[in-house]
Amino acid sequence: xxxxxxxxxxxxxxxxxxxxxxxxxxxxxxxxxxxxxxxxxxxxxxxxxxxxxxxxxxxxxxxxxxxxxxxxxxxxxxxxxxxxxxxxxxxxxxxxxxxxxxxxxxxxxxxxxxxxxxxxxxxxxxxxxxxxxxxxxxxxxxxxxxxxxxxxxxxxxxxxxxxxxxxxxxxxxxxxxxxxxxxxxxxxxxxxxxxxxxxxxxxxxxxxxxxxxxxxxxxxxxxxxxxxxxxxxxxxxxxxxxxxxxxxxxxxxxxxxxxxxxxxxxxxxxxxxxxxxxxxxxxxxxxxxxxxxxxxxxxxxxxxxxxxxxxxxxxxxxxxxxxxxxxxxxxxxxxxx
Amino acid sequence: xxxxxxxxxxxxxxxxxxxxxxxxxxxxxxxxxxxxxxxxxxxxxxxxxxxxxxxxxxxxxxxxxxxxxxxxxxxxxxxxxxxxxxxxxxxxxxxxxxxxxxxxxxxxxxxxxxxxxxxxxxxxxxxxxxxxxxxxxxxxxxxxxxxxxxxxxxxxxxxxxxxxxxxxxxxxxxxxxxxxxxxxxxxxxxxxxxxxxxxxxxxxxxxxxxxxxxxxxxxxxxxxxxxxxxxxxxxxxxxxxxxxxxxxxxxxxxxxxxxxxxxxxxxxxxxxxxxxxxxxxxxxxxxxxxxxxxxxxxxxxxxxxxxxxxxxxxxxxxxxx
Numbered sequence: 130x131x132x133x134x135x136x137x138x139x140x141x142x143x144x145x146x147x148x149x150x151x152x153x154x155x156x157x158x159x160x161x162x163x164x165x166x167x168x169x170x171x172x173x174x175x176x177x178x179x180x181x182x183x184x185x186x187x188x189x190x191x192x193x194x195x196x197x198x199x200x201x202x203x204x205x206x207x208x209x210x211x212x213x214x215x216x217x218x219x220x221x222x223x224x225x226x227x228x229x230x231x232x233x234x235x236x237x238x239x240x241x242x243x244x245x246x247x248x249x250x251x252x253x254x255x256x257x258x259x260x261x262x263x264x265x266x267x268x269x270x271x272x273x274x275x276x277x278x279x280x281x282x283x284x285x286x287x288x289x290x291x292x293x294x295x296x297x298x299x300x301x302x303x304x305x306x307x308x309x310x311x312x313x314x315x316x317x318x319x320x321x322x323x324x325x326x327x328x329x330x331x332x333x334x335x336x337x338x339x340x341x342x343x344x345x346x347x348x349x350x351x352x353x354x355x356x357x358x359x360x361x362x363x364x365x366x367x368x369x370x371x372x373x374x375x376x377x378x379x380x381x382x383x384x385x386x387x388x389x390x391x392x393x394x395x396x397x398x399x400x401x402x403x404x405x406x407x408x409x410x411x412x413x414x415x416x417x418x419x420x421x422x423x424x425x426x427x428x429x430x431x432x433x434x435x436x437x438x439x440x441x442x443x444x445x446x447x448x449x450x451x452x453x454x455x456x457x458x459x460x461x462x463x464x465x466x
Numbered sequence: 467x468x469x470x471x472x473x474x475x476x477x478x479x480x481x482x483x484x485x486x487x488x489x490x491x492x493x494x495x496x497x498x499x500x501x502x503x504x505x506x507x508x509x510x511x512x513x514x515x516x517x518x519x520x521x522x523x524x525x526x527x528x529x530x531x532x533x534x535x536x537x538x539x540x541x542x543x544x545x546x547x548x549x550x551x552x553x554x555x556x557x558x559x560x561x562x563x564x565x566x567x568x569x570x571x572x573x574x575x576x577x578x579x580x581x582x583x584x585x586x587x588x589x590x591x592x593x594x595x596x597x598x599x600x601x602x603x604x605x606x607x608x609x610x611x612x613x614x615x616x617x618x619x620x621x622x623x624x625x626x627x628x629x630x631x632x633x634x635x636x637x638x639x640x641x642x643x644x645x646x647x648x649x650x651x652x653x654x655x656x657x658x659x660x661x662x663x664x665x666x667x668x669x670x671x672x673x674x675x676x677x678x679x680x681x682x683x684x685x686x687x688x689x690x691x692x693x694x695x696x697x698x699x700x701x702x703x704x705x706x707x708x709x710x711x712x713x714x715x716x717x718x719x720x721x722x723x724x725x726x727x728x729x730x731x732x733x734x735x736x737x738x739x740x741x742x743x744x745x746x747x748x749x750x751x752x753x754x755x756x757x758x759x760x761x762x763x764x765x766x767x768x769x770x771x772x773x774x775x776x777x778x779x780x781x782x783x784x785x786x787x
Contacts, residue, residue: 173653173654174621174622175621280740281509282740283740310508311508311678311680311722311723312719312722312736313736314734315722315723315734315735315736319733319734319736337651338652339652340724340726341724344724344732344733344734378653379726380656381652381653381655382652382681382726383652383655383659383679383681383682383684384684384685384725384726385680385681385683385684385725386684386708386725386727387684387704387707387708387709388684388705388709389686389687389688389704389705390685391659391685392655392659392685393656394653394656395653395656395657398621398623398624399621
């Protein structure tokens with residue numbers, strides 16, 4: 130098979146609301162996850178990243194655009210059984226307290242996942258459950274215990290093990306690290322990278338925390354108010370962000386260096402997605418906005434090899450530079466004209 | 467000048483069906499005037515319980531020992547009524563999740579005015595004016611209409627600002643903020659940290675900031691204490707403790723964090739094992755089963771928190787001296 134593992138093209142997710150205007154939570158966003166690749170999707174709450182994730186696995190029906198899993202259209206979940214192939218596209222949710230059944234033993238929850246897909250004969254089930262627990266670093270004895278007997282980090286690993294039961298090729302993880310302590314977060318982050326490399330598993334990791342995504346993802350997509358504003362390989366994106374929003378996300382990360390420097394705050398709030406600002410959706414909060422930004426909507430363009438940004442500052446004519454440098458260059462050009 | 471709050475030998479035992487469990491086991495600290503005191507540690511290290519104990523908010527039947535002197539009074543010896551009069555006016559508290567700490571069915575105005583009318587004895591109009599000022603102070607746009615709105619109409623960050631306004635309503639001298647930014651986006655977190663910093667400078671407010679995130683603590687705290695299994699294992703000025711951690715646990719917490727300046731391929735180093743539950747605190751140094759530097763004595767003798775140049779440290783080995 131060729132082609133990407135998961136591909137979202139111009140996906141729109143629209144929620145209808147009785148008596149009020151509809152909300153376009155995702156307003157035409159594209160995303161590609163290559164085979165074995167870890168893609169980070171970052172943005173603030175309300176930017177549509179969870180809606181996009183739900184569209185990616187067929188939990189919501191996109192209003193427009195297409196979702197392809199290994200080249201095949203992902204059909205939204207209905208009462209009927211899912212096509213067998215789609216079981217290899219799995220999702221892990223943010224809160225392991227609510228995604229696991231509190232009244233059933235961990236082992237039987239994992240066995241259910243195997244039974245549903247008839248992936249293990251009855252006699253081999255137990256061994257497979259133990260193997261799954263081993264994959265996420267838990268002892269075989271964990272099978273006989275209940276979810277409340279585990280810490281938050283361990284519970285999230287159980288949720289990952291359950292998703293792995295389906296022998297997936299793509300895992301979509303919605304804020305899997307958000308509710309964890311630093312050490313548990315590090316453990317799970319390392320585990321995800323390790324699983325991806327060992328099982329050649331593709332991951333779409335959704336998070337609001339760019340600092341942790343940087344340690345995990347190969348490429349990062351940045352989303353703001355329903356649209357993609359930047360995409361690029363993790364390391365260059367972190368050292369030279371091209372979109373002012375990416376720059377703001379990086380600046381807001383507090384640094385554990387003991388120096389007492391306050392993180393930079395991004396002014397304003399994420400606007401109501403039902404009434405997004407005209408033209409560039411970020412312009413009311415952007416420190417570099419100029420008149421074109423409130424007139425025309427920038428599209429996501431490749432401005433350097435592998436790097437795309439949707440920003441009028443990035444013309445693609447010079448080598449990529451951070452927004453402040455680009456803004457200075459452009460104001461010089463305008464002054465000359 | 468003496469400290470605003472001085473806690474000495476605080477010990478908390480909570481009743482459980484199987485007997486008392488020691489959750490906080492001899493904790494000392496001082497909170498200075500107009501300073502931010504950071505308390506860090508993993509979930510279950512006793513950070514929150516040690517604060518609730520000061521405010522008399524523990525389940526009934528709990529046993530609290532030690533001393534907590536606040537403005538000349540020992541909070542742990544006050545009767546309920548007196549404690550409410552002191553704590554309600556002079557100590558404000560902000561919790562992690564503003565969605566659960568705000569009342570969903572009452573308007574913001576009602577939640578702000580009830581509080582000031584009770585403690586400051588203001589009439590309806592004066593209380594409403596005060597509420598508006600408070601919302602301005604925490605930078606809520608259009609305070610007058612915000613007073614008529616309900617919690618669900620605000621974003622997470624705005625709700626946390628409102629919760630801070632309520633905590634500030636009676637003009638407290640101390641604000642206890644328990645994981646105030648954990649549920650928020652980093653961009654919103656930055657705004658709340660800046661707000662706390664302004665309040666400290668402009669209103670000379672003292673803040674106890676409880677967090678599991680050393681990066682958050684690093685950006686705002688003046689002094690810090692690292693909690694483990696109900697004890698303090700290291701404490702001192704922020705720059706000392708976070709730039710040159712001496713306790714293996716402090717060091718391990720820092721190594722687990724994504725560091726913005728580190729090379730990408732630097733793996734995050736997770737601490738092996740999980741923190742002990744209060745029912746099963748290991749003998750000796752409670753951290754020894756997870757510690758990379760433990761020697762024999764660590765398993766038998768609990769190291770005291772002793773002063774070592776400019777900080778206090780509870781470690782037999784002191785490997786980073």
